[in-house]
Amino acid sequence: MPEDSSSNAALPRLRIDRVAKRFGPTVALDGVSLEVAAGEVHALIGENGAGKSTLMKVLSGAHRPDGGSLTLDGRPFEPSDPLHARNSGVAMIYQELNLSPDLSVEENILLGREPAVLGWINRGERRRLAKRALEEIGQAQMSLDAPIHSLTIAQQQLVEIARALVGEPRVLIMDEPTSSLTRVDTENLFGVIERMSQRGVSVIYISHFLEECQRVASRYTVLRDGESVGTGAMVEASLEQIIQLMVGREIDEIYPRTSRSAGESVLELSSVAGLAKPSCVNLTLHAGEILGVFGLVGAGRSETLRAVFGLDRLANGSVSVFSQEATHSTPAKCLANGVGLLSENRKEEGLLLNRSIADNLTLTRLDPVSRLGLVSDAAQVAASEKWMAKLDVKASGAAQPVGELSGGNQQKIALGRLLHHDARILLLDEPTRGIDVGSKAQIYRLMNELAGQGKAVVFVSSYLPELLGVCDRIGVMCRGELSEVRPIAYWSEQEIIRTAIGQAEPREVAA
Numbered sequence: 001m002p003e004d005s006s007s008n009a010a011l012p013r014l015r016i017d018r019v020a021k022r023f024g025p026t027v028a029l030d031g032v033s034l035e036v037a038a039g040e041v042h043a044l045i046g047e048n049g050a051g052k053s054t055l056m057k058v059l060s061g062a063h064r065p066d067g068g069s070l071t072l073d074g075r076p077f078e079p080s081d082p083l084h085a086r087n088s089g090v091a092m093i094y095q096e097l098n099l100s101p102d103l104s105v106e107e108n109i110l111l112g113r114e115p116a117v118l119g120w121i122n123r124g125e126r127r128r129l130a131k132r133a134l135e136e137i138g139q140a141q142m143s144l145d146a147p148i149h150s151l152t153i154a155q156q157q158l159v160e161i162a163r164a165l166v167g168e169p170r171v172l173i174m175d176e177p178t179s180s181l182t183r184v185d186t187e188n189l190f191g192v193i194e195r196m197s198q199r200g201v202s203v204i205y206i207s208h209f210l211e212e213c214q215r216v217a218s219r220y221t222v223l224r225d226g227e228s229v230g231t232g233a234m235v236e237a238s239l240e241q242i243i244q245l246m247v248g249r250e251i252d253e254i255y256p257r258t259s260r261s262a263g264e265s266v267l268e269l270s271s272v273a274g275l276a277k278p279s280c281v282n283l284t285l286h287a288g289e290i291l292g293v294f295g296l297v298g299a300g301r302s303e304t305l306r307a308v309f310g311l312d313r314l315a316n317g318s319v320s321v322f323s324q325e326a327t328h329s330t331p332a333k334c335l336a337n338g339v340g341l342l343s344e345n346r347k348e349e350g351l352l353l354n355r356s357i358a359d360n361l362t363l364t365r366l367d368p369v370s371r372l373g374l375v376s377d378a379a380q381v382a383a384s385e386k387w388m389a390k391l392d393v394k395a396s397g398a399a400q401p402v403g404e405l406s407g408g409n410q411q412k413i414a415l416g417r418l419l420h421h422d423a424r425i426l427l428l429d430e431p432t433r434g435i436d437v438g439s440k441a442q443i444y445r446l447m448n449e450l451a452g453q454g455k456a457v458v459f460v461s462s463y464l465p466e467l468l469g470v471c472d473r474i475g476v477m478c479r480g481e482l483s484e485v486r487p488i489a490y491w492s493e494q495e496i497i498r499t500a501i502g503q504a505e506p507r508e509v510a511a
Contacts, residue, residue: 011074013038013202014059014171019068021054026396028054030226031068036171036219041193041203043217043234045210047246047436048408049394051226052206053095056173059204060092061085072170083112089170093177095206095407095434096347097156101149106130108148109163133162136195138188152298153345154181161189165196172196173204176407178212179433182296182462183497190216208408208436209463210239222246247438254441255469256448262472263287265323266456267339267425269308272317277303279480281317285425290447290457291485292467295477296500301460302344304482305427309334309341321425335364340423342414344430344460346407350414353403357395358384360402360413365421387416392442407434415443426450429460444470464493478502 012035021029029051036042046052057063059070061079070077072088079085082092099108106127115125127144134142139158148156157177164172174193178186193203193216205217213220214234221231222245230245267285272278277300285291295301306312308319310329318327321337334341343349351360361384362369369379384398391412395405402413411434418426428447432440447457447470461467467474468488475485476499483499 012036012071013040013073014077014204015071016055016059017069017071019055019058019065019070021058021063021066027226029058029065032223032226032228033068034221034228034231036202036204038170038202039197039200040219041197041205041217043213043220044204044206044223045213045220045242045246046223047438048406048434050223050246050436052223053175053406054226055223056092056175056204056206059085059090059171059173061090086113086167086169089167090173091164091167091169091171092173093160093164093175095176095179097153097160099148099156099159102147104145104147105134105142105151105159106144108159109133109166111163113166129166130162133165134158136165137161137192138185154185154298157181158185161192165192169201171202171204173206175206176208176434177205178207178209184296186212208434208440210242210437213242214239224248243437246436254437254444255466256445257470258448258452260288260452260472262289263454266321267308267458268320269304270318270320272304272307272319273315273480274300274303274307274312275315277480278307278477278482281477281482283475283482283485285456285458287424287456288451288454289472290451290459290470292471292474292488293458293460293477293482294462294464294467294474294496294500299477299500300480301477302429304477305341305429305458305460309339309427311341335421335423338422338424339427340364340418340421340425341427342418342429342431344433346410346414351402351410353410354401356399357388357393357402357405357413358398361387361398361416361420364417368420383420387420390419391416391446392439408436408439411435412439412443415446419446424455426455426457427460428457430462431459432461432463432466440466464496467496468493476500 014036016032016034018031018033019029020031032055044052058065061082061084079088109130110126115122130144134140137158161177177189197203207213217234220234222229222242224246264287265284266287269281269283272281281304293301303312307314310331314327320326321339358380362380366375369376369383381398393409393412402410415431432443451457459471471488473485473487474491476483476496478500
């Protein structure tokens with residue numbers, strides 16, 4: 001008997017009913033329920049470890065639930081694997097990129113969904129589909145032939161988004177889709193989401209940027225400790241209410257700032273230029289201050305930190321650390337001199353994913369956990385547990401492989417290693433990327449404590465509210481050059497953006 005279309009219209013596009021998932025003794029999901037209507041943008045919000053990623057992996061076929069049920073347009077939905085889910089109309093954009101680095105942009109966009117005739121790939125049709133997907137997200141200028149490894153992290157994120165649009169999904173799951181995007185690319189993505197919503201595509205939007213969730217979503221669901229603890233219309237909820245649902249408590253102050261004064265100069269860059277970027281950077285960092293650096297993707301922020309840390313060669317200029325020449329230093333020498341770098345690319349540069357938490361935390365400074373040249377397992381675990389407690393790392397123990405942790409907890413481990421190393425100068429490149437609001441507040445407090453102890457912090461971020469809320473001074477990079485570094489009182493969000501796009505007007509700054 002044909003189904004009644006009027007009753008079908010009232011059905012939610014996606015229904016998640018009391019879904020549960022365990023990993024051994026760990027309960028990842030404990031009866032999660034939510035509904036998403038056709039054409040609805042639904043924000044899924046929660047701290048790291050709340051169960052968001054596990055739930056999305058259940059929806060995308062990567063995990064089988066232990067209990068509960070899923071329905072898609074009123075029919076049972078039991079994806080056996082990600083390809084099954086995608087062929088059923090559920091596409092997923094993961095926070096951690098899943099691209100083949102040696103294949104081209106075109107090949108990655110259609111990977112697994114190549115158009116074929118009699119078993120042969122139709123290259124002309126593949127190219128047309130890939131080009132259309134890029135055009136839909138405002139990236140028509142991106143080369144289809146460029147290998148993925150030649151692209152920036154932000155460009156790779158855009159390729160991941162374009163790939164998810166192929167096949168016209170009924171449900172599109174976006175996990176932190178703007179974490180590596182510029183403001184322009186983010187606005188383009190919001191336009192894509194709006195167009196897809198108007199076409200009836202349901203979007204589940206996961207982001208730690210709550211302002212983004214308010215901007216794009218009509219409804220929200222909050223997860224905490226594997227349970228759905230609140231849902232409703234976004235226009236009826238305040239940020240404070242959502243945050244309290246997330247953390248189960250009130251956060252008194254997101255951006256703490258204690259009274260402190262800058263000390264002696266500890267890092268000086270004079271006309272620093274790299275082989276590609278930066279082109280000219282001058283700055284002086286003082287003990288006891290947090291110096292923020294803003295810039296659009298490709299402006300040269302990360303390259304500047306890499307040059308200071310000895311990862312990239314200098315083409316010109318000089319670097320001085322604690323009044324000692326360090327222009328041609330190496331990472332090993334920088335670490336020995338008390339300089340630590342937190343890379344923006346934790347997955348490939350910041351962590352050993354197959355090694356334990358204890359190994360990752362203590363790797364660069366083994367002396368405190370060694371006896372007669374041999375590492376003491378007990379001392380290593382004790383030191384690791386101290387930092388895990390301070391950073392509120394959610395893990396089964398210090399022996400757990402880092403690769404098994406959520407992205408936010410991995411970021412905490414990468415930061416914890418600098419704390420264990422007792423670095424006096426911390427070069428932090430996007431330290432809060434992929435971190436929930438509660439954990440962000442922890443990291444802001446930690447940075448404030450470190451500056452209060454006389455340590456110096458360079459804080460690179462794409463998120464202006466945190467730079468203005470945490471830093472003492474800010475410099476802005478544009479096309480490889482760093483602007484004059486000013487106290488935050490001399491900056492506004494609008495002026496920072498104008499400077500980042502090369503449209504700043506001269507301004508007199510008091511000495």
